[in-house]
Amino acid sequence: MNSPIPVEKLSHRQREITPTAFALYLVNQVRSRCQCYLVAALWVRWDSPYKALDGVECYDLHRNAYTYCGPYPVIAHPPCGPHGRYKAVSRQDRHAGYHALFLADLYGGVVEQPASSQLFRGGEVIRQHDFGHPSEKLTRLYWGEG
Numbered sequence: 001m002n003s004p005i006p007v008e009k010l011s012h013r014q015r016e017i018t019p020t021a022f023a024l025y026l027v028n029q030v031r032s033r034c035q036c037y038l039v040a041a042l043w044v045r046w047d048s049p050y051k052a053l054d055g056v057e058c059y060d061l062h063r064n065a066y067t068y069c070g071p072y073p074v075i076a077h078p079p080c081g082p083h084g085r086y087k088a089v090s091r092q093d094r095h096a097g098y099h100a101l102f103l104a105d106l107y108g109g110v111v112e113q114p115a116s117s118q119l120f121r122g123g124e125v126i127r128q129h130d131f132g133h134p135s136e137k138l139t140r141l142y143w144g145e146g
Contacts, residue, residue: 004129004136014134018077020049022131026075026110026141027053034073034108034146042068042076042103043096050075066099073109073146076100083119101142108146115140 007015023041027050030039040057041050042065050056057072059065068074078100079092097119100111113119115138128137 002134005134007135007137015137016045017047017133018044018049019128019132020052022126022128022133023049023053023075025131026112027056030073030075030109031055033143036073038072039109040068040072040074040107042074042100043078065096068103070107073107074100074103074111074144075109076104076111078111078113078119080114080117080119083113083117085116101144104142104144105146107144109144111142111144113140113142114138 027039031037037055038057039055040059041048042059044050044058044060046060048058048060051058059068065076078096083097097113101120103109104111111120115125117140120140120142123143124141126139126141128139129135
């Protein structure tokens with residue numbers, strides 16, 4: 001595998017994209033932990049790899065994640081700006097992160113944020129580069145109680 005590219009050298013789209021292998025990892029982990037097949041992927045991009053996976057209900061900009069009311073466990077990718085390094089200048093929805101945590105605790109599943117995010121403490125840290133992302137992209141995972 002190639003050496004990671006510094007995240008600062010990537011385009012906005014390259015920084016945001018979820019590698020297919022990482023999406024599959026999260027789907028399989030949620031299915032295993034929650035003992036189910038169907039899952040909901042929330043706050044995903046319009047070109048998200050989740051959309052090509054069987055048994056995954058996707059909520060993007062047009063299918064508002066705030067309308068999700070169960071019953072499947074979630075894989076939530078709420079906007080990271082309000083809880084990250086540049087939170088002072090972020091215009092993204094701050095409440096989405098809190099709502100994602102609520103849904104993960106209610107239905108089970110996971111919330112994904114950059115490792116530097118202040119949305120939650122602790123959790124598992126993953127290198128997305130290990131799943132094919134061009135940057136190291138350290139990511140923190142919060143596993144909900146369900």
